[in-house]
Amino acid sequence: xxxxxYVLPDAAIGQRPIEPRDAARLLDATDPAGAIxxxxxDLPELVRPGDVVVVNTSRVIPARLRLVKATGGRAEVxxxxxxxxxxxRVWKALVRPGRRLAPGTILAAEPGGKATVEVGxxxxxxxxxxxxxxxPAEVLATCGSVPLPPxxxxxxxxxxxxxxxxxxEPGSVAxxxxxxxxxxxxxxxxxxxxxxxxxxxxxxxxxxxxxxTATRIENHVMHSERYRVPxxxxxACRRASRVVAVGTTTVRALETxxxxxxxxxxxxxxxxxxxxxxVVDVLMTNFHLPRSTLLVLLEAFCGPRWRRLYQEALGHGYxxxxxxxxxxxxxxxxxA
Numbered sequence: 278x279x280x281x282x283y284v285l286p287d288a289a290i291g292q293r294p295i296e297p298r299d300a301a302r303l304l305d306a307t308d309p310a311g312a313i314x315x316x317x318x319d320l321p322e323l324v325r326p327g328d329v330v331v332v333n334t335s336r337v338i339p340a341r342l343r344l345v346k347a348t349g350g351r352a353e354v355x356x357x358x359x360x361x362x363x364x365x366r367v368w369k370a371l372v373r374p375g376r377r378l379a380p381g382t383i384l385a386a387e388p389g390g391k392a393t394v395e396v397g398x399x400x401x402x403x404x405x406x407x408x409x410x411x412x413p414a415e416v417l418a419t420c421g422s423v424p425l426p427p428x429x430x431x432x433x434x435x436x437x438x439x440x441x442x443x444x445x446e447p448g449s450v451a452x453x454x455x456x457x458x459x460x461x462x463x464x465x466x467x468x469x470x471x472x473x474x475x476x477x478x479x480x481x482x483x484x485x486x487x488x489x490t491a492t493r494i495e496n497h498v499m500h501s502e503r504y505r506v507p508x509x510x511x512x513a514c515r516r517a518s519r520v521v522a523v524g525t526t527t528v529r530a531l532e533t534x535x536x537x538x539x540x541x542x543x544x545x546x547x548x549x550x551x552x553x554x555x556v557v558d559v560l561m562t563n564f565h566l567p568r569s570t571l572l573v574l575l576e577a578f579c580g581p582r583w584r585r586l587y588q589e590a591l592g593h594g595y596x597x598x599x600x601x602x603x604x605x606x607x608x609x610x611x612x613a
Contacts, residue, residue, distance in 0.1 A: 278494045278550060281572045283587055290428050291596035294438040294457065301458040302595055302602035306579070306586050307559065309607070314593060317458040317603060320561070326471025327518030328559075330464070331510060333453035333526045334476040336444035339421030339436075344384035344394060350377070352384050354394055354407055355424055357450060357482060358503070366409040371483075372396055375405070383410075386420040393420065424450055424483075426599050428566075439599075448480035448503065454563045454599045455524035473517070475510040479503070479530040479544070488568040499547035499570065504530040506540045519558040525571045528578070531556040548574040554608055561605040564590060564597040580609040 295301045299318040306312045307323060324330060340356040355371040372378050382396040393416055397406035409416050423436045433439055441456040443464075464474050484500035491497040511534060514520045522528045533544040535555045547570065560578055564587065565571040575583050586604060595602045 280489050280492065280494055280497075280568045281576050281583075282567045283584065285567055285597060286591070289591055289595070289597045289601075291598060291600035291602070292429060292431055294433065294600050295596070295602070297460070298442070298458050299460045299463050303458075303561075304586060304590050304595065304602070304604040306582075306604055306606040309582070312586060312589060318460075318463060320459075320463055320605070321466035321470050323605060324467050324470050324472040324521060325518065328467075328472040328521055329513045329517035329519070330467055330472050330474045330521045330523065331514065331527050331531060332441070332443060332456050332459070332474065332476050332523045333479050333481070333530070334441070334443050334445040335449040335453060335478050335480055335526075336447045337423055337440055337449045337452050337481075338447045339417045339423050340450045341422045341424040342384075342394065342416065342420050343422070344386060344420060345388055345390075346378075346382060346384060349388050352378060352382075354384065354396075355450070355483075356407075357404065358480070360406065365413050367397075368407050368409065369400060369404050370407045371403065372405045372407065375403070378405075426451065428598060429600065443476065445476070446478045446505075448478070450483055451481045451485060452599065453479070453481055453524045453526045455561050455603055457600075458603055459523065472521070473513055475507075475513050477504070477506045477510050477527065477530050479505075479526045481526050485526070485569075485571065488566055489570060489573075494549050494573060497547070497570070499545045501543045501545040502526075502529070504533060504541060504544050506530055506534040508540060511535075511540060514556050520556055521559040521561065522557045523561050525560070525562055525565075525574050528554075528557050528560060528574065548577050550577050552577045554578065557608065559605065559607050561603055563599065563601050563603050564595065566598060575606075578608055579606045 303315040342354040357369045360367040384394040395408040480503040
């Protein structure tokens with residue numbers, strides 16, 4: 278099967294967070310017959326008594342480290358994930374300029390400063406193993422910044438705008454972006470409508486947002502991400518009349534836990550056409566990059582109608598990607 282694709286104009290890519298958060302536009306596609314243009318502050322009107330709304334509470338860490346070599350040359354380390362057997366100081370990372378950073382290179386926050394990172398061996402996929410020479414919290418506080426996707430060309434004035442209002446467990450290197458639109462008021466009004474709101478944690482990695490290089494979906498090798506679904510969250514989903522997942526990362530965590538029976542671990546679940554969704558009924562999500570695994574998941578969830586919905590969103594000036602607007606859609610084959 279071909280990788281889903283479409284033409285995304287540069288002008289449609291949101292470059293700044295929407296203010297206020299819940300002013301983001303929401304393309305309501307819960308009725309298979311058509312779509313309604315709303316805003317995220319209308320979300321409580323779309324939930325019902327007995328619904329369970331599930332959010333990803335992972336917090337983005339300041340994983341981009343701007344450092345220098347002993348010679349004064351600049352270097353950058355992007356921490357991706359701690360190695361499971363390396364304690365808290367050994368990480369998989371991307372380093373730049375990779376060819377000029379041989380294994381054993383020592384990096385510091387400033388010329389002549391205290392040694393901060395030791396660059397290690399090369400790994401698959403262009404990654405490197407690095408060792409933090411100080412406590413991770415100290416390293417991140419000293420020289421770390423929140424990594425933004427490469428299609429965002431401006432720094433964010435307030436880094437908290439690249440965090441959800443309920444962000445809790447540090448671990449992601451990219452935000453679960455559908456949740457950026459939610460506010461405590463929107464969630465409170467969902468509860469007032471009779472819905473429950475529960476959380477889980479999936480550490481979002483950079484590979485989530487990268488375009489697929491394979492020409493056929495079946496040839497793509499899916500990345501792995503750490504997840505944890507609290508038992509209380511899964512129990513709430515089992516008794517729900519409908520499960521409304523905020524974001525594709527939430528879908529991936531819930532469906533992994535259901536399929537594997539493991540409430541925590543690493544997920545390399547590749548949700549694609551033909552996948553049988555056993556937990557999630559409704560999905561709220563941003564508009565995704567062409568040729569991305571997120572778009573493959575969306576097509577598996579709602580079928581080919583995503584193309585019509587994306588064209589409608591583009592035609593009405595919706596903003597796409599991480600700082601863009603959102604849509605809400607029901608599972609293929611049923612009304613939401």
